[in-house]
Amino acid sequence: MTGSRVDVLHGVNLDMLGRRDPDHYGTLTLTELEVKVKHFADDLGLDVAFFQSNHEGQFCEWLHRAAENTDGLILNPGAWTHYSWAIHDALEIAALPAVEVHLSAVDEREEWRRLSVIRELCVGSVQGKGVDGYREALEMLKERLGK
Numbered sequence: 001m002t003g004s005r006v007d008v009l010h011g012v013n014l015d016m017l018g019r020r021d022p023d024h025y026g027t028l029t030l031t032e033l034e035v036k037v038k039h040f041a042d043d044l045g046l047d048v049a050f051f052q053s054n055h056e057g058q059f060c061e062w063l064h065r066a067a068e069n070t071d072g073l074i075l076n077p078g079a080w081t082h083y084s085w086a087i088h089d090a091l092e093i094a095a096l097p098a099v100e101v102h103l104s105a106v107d108e109r110e111e112w113r114r115l116s117v118i119r120e121l122c123v124g125s126v127q128g129k130g131v132d133g134y135r136e137a138l139e140m141l142k143e144r145l146g147k
């Protein structure tokens with residue numbers, strides 16, 4: 001039996017992990033982070049797929065197709081989190097259980113990072129836990145998907 005599938009979507013500048021401020025984002029590259037998240041998913045019996053884009057429209061188009069392909073979403077949209085109502089609306093269209101993840105503690109940083117326009121559409125939100133936050137998000141989705 002295959003488990004539920006979760007898509008992990010990374011937005012703008014997340015492909016630059018490894019070159020970004022290690023105090024906030026750690027030292028892993030995105031590929032290294034994805035390997036760890038894949039292991040977490042394997043442990044939990046979930047199938048996982050990854051997507052990253054620096055193009056907001058492409059990110060929205062992925063969300064438009066998400067319901068055809070997956071059961072749940074983990075989103076780290078990067079800076080789009082704080083102002084992209086286009087991603088908010090695309091997530092609403094996707095109508096899937098979603099958890100928002102941020103590597104850094106966004107609520108403890110600059111004022112402008114404290115607003116998340118997607119949080120109201122998410123079943124959970126994890127921040128400031130680095131890569132371990134993704135495990136927590138997968139656990140939340142597993143519970144939610146009930147498989």
Ligand code: DQA
Binds near residue numbers: 012013078102104113
């Ligand atoms: C981030 C936090 C955002 O404020 C920032 O713009 C990012 C990464 C995080 O994972 O901590 O690019 O989403």
